[in-house]
Amino acid sequence: MGKTGLQLSALSFGSWVTFGNQVDDNLGDRLMGIAYDNGINFFDNAEAYEGGRSEEVMGRVLKSKSWDRTSYVLSSKVFFGLHGKHNKPNQQGLSRKHITEGCHQSLQRLQADYLDLFFCHRPDPETPMEEIVWTMNILLQQGKILYWGTSEWSGAEIMEAHAVAKEYKLVGPAMEQPQYNLFERRKMERDFVPIFRNTGLGTTIWSPLASGLLSGKYNNGIPEGSRLSIDKYGWLRDRVMAGDKINRVRELGKIASELDASLAALSIAWCLHNPHVTTAILGATKEQQLAENMKALDVLPKLTPGIMERIDNIMGTKPEE
Numbered sequence: 001m002g003k004t005g006l007q008l009s010a011l012s013f014g015s016w017v018t019f020g021n022q023v024d025d026n027l028g029d030r031l032m033g034i035a036y037d038n039g040i041n042f043f044d045n046a047e048a049y050e051g052g053r054s055e056e057v058m059g060r061v062l063k064s065k066s067w068d069r070t071s072y073v074l075s076s077k078v079f080f081g082l083h084g085k086h087n088k089p090n091q092q093g094l095s096r097k098h099i100t101e102g103c104h105q106s107l108q109r110l111q112a113d114y115l116d117l118f119f120c121h122r123p124d125p126e127t128p129m130e131e132i133v134w135t136m137n138i139l140l141q142q143g144k145i146l147y148w149g150t151s152e153w154s155g156a157e158i159m160e161a162h163a164v165a166k167e168y169k170l171v172g173p174a175m176e177q178p179q180y181n182l183f184e185r186r187k188m189e190r191d192f193v194p195i196f197r198n199t200g201l202g203t204t205i206w207s208p209l210a211s212g213l214l215s216g217k218y219n220n221g222i223p224e225g226s227r228l229s230i231d232k233y234g235w236l237r238d239r240v241m242a243g244d245k246i247n248r249v250r251e252l253g254k255i256a257s258e259l260d261a262s263l264a265a266l267s268i269a270w271c272l273h274n275p276h277v278t279t280a281i282l283g284a285t286k287e288q289q290l291a292e293n294m295k296a297l298d299v300l301p302k303l304t305p306g307i308m309e310r311i312d313n314i315m316g317t318k319p320e321e
């Protein structure tokens, strides 16, 4: 992962929207079992997912699995708190108080002694960078977390954290968790490039299928029970379905057919083609989805320069030089 010694599997498994909502303990057990048995070694979570229930489900599954704790990597993230707009002032953000309390509470819900990766889920302009970097380093020294990082921070914010860490001889952020998929490319392909080159940065990229859109499942409407059919995620539906994205997904389907691949496997393989992607975090509500998505590794060698150029032309999302 970036400049660290940690090894993450190319594909990993996360729980946003799904665990504690569409996915109960039984299904969570089966999905994590499939992932682990196929070599996935990183499970991603956050305090905010379903108000903490996502971590509780994952914690119970991990406890019942009795996998050797040294054989997998577990993460959580702090920032959004548990109660959404009902958070009290110190129940969110990146103050020393909320980072510390958030970490302790995530450990309890996950029934874990430590988190391998701990992310600042968003930047917090209200908290001085010194306070964030020091707090993360204290948690490192206490052994409660092993690596700290960021999610959806700008390149400038990540570099500010590194500058503070250098000034005090502390450990800077080792990884970032940005959205990356065929529609969202700028941060990974432009903004972060100097950081990859000069500082080193692991990336655990999210929504490789743009919440399922890039599987082609929404090409003919919104299937019942799918993510974009869930009432409380209406804001996500509006965002994901905006513009003419569906037409481009339909076109992309032709390339997938030529390669004898599913659209989902092609779209995930496309993410892995970028050498700066440490791991692509998959999401799934069905065992078949996970099985299909893991075939991305078979599609990766088929992504020749010619195919990549045709994909760029269809999508029209390649960031300008």
Ligand SMILES: NC(=O)c1ccc[n+]([C@@H]2O[C@H](COP(=O)([O-])OP(=O)(O)OC[C@H]3O[C@@H](n4cnc5c(N)ncnc54)[C@H](OP(=O)(O)O)[C@@H]3O)[C@@H](O)[C@H]2O)c1
Binding pocket: 013, 014, 015, 016, 017, 018, 022, 044, 045, 121, 151, 152, 177, 205, 206, 207, 208, 209, 210, 211, 212, 213, 215, 217, 225, 226, 227, 228, 264, 281, 282, 283, 284, 285, 286, 288, 289, 290, 292, 293
């Ligand atoms: N750091 C952040 O801010 C942030 C934000 C978002 C996500 N994440 C992390 O990234 C992980 C992955 O994100 P994501 O869940 O948005 O990933 P995604 O791959 O873009 O979407 C996954 C969803 O798409 C549908 N799907 C997946 N495979 C499919 C297939 N083969 N055919 C048809 N439908 C399929 C399923 O939803 P339905 O079956 O319900 O339709 C599944 O839950 C999350 O679990 C979380 O750990 C982080």
